[in-house]
Amino acid sequence: MFTTTDLAQVLFVTTLQPSDELSPSAIREAVDERLCACGGDPSWCAAFVAQEAGDHPETYVRRMRWALDAVADAYALTAA
Template identity: 80%
Template sequence: MMTTTELAQVLFATPLQPSDDLSAYRIRAAVDERLCACGGDPAWCAAYVAQEAGDHPETYVRRMRWALDAVTAAYEPAAA
């Protein structure tokens, strides 16, 4: 089971953008696709995120906040 932070790092490493029409299904599919492309290793995505934070600190915080919010909504348990 991955944490919300790990899921957000994987989403961060996808080409999805906050301006895209994003459903929970599309977010989960993008996360799955990126994980498969990385051999199932979320550490690759964490390294990518760290590189982006260093290279583009002006956009890093906004994108990571979006990624955290998006995975929180996409992976929240269904209401009982």
């Protein structure tokens, strides 16, 4: 089982953008696709997120907040 933080890090490294109008299912699909591409290991995504935070701190916080909120909303629907 993955945490919201794990899933947000996976979403962070997708090509989806906060400005996109995304359904919860589109977010879950993108996360699933990226996880499969990483062999189901979200730690690969965490390493990339850390690199992006160092390289682009001015955009990191905004994108991570979006990713956290997006996965919380997308996966809350499946837990109900």
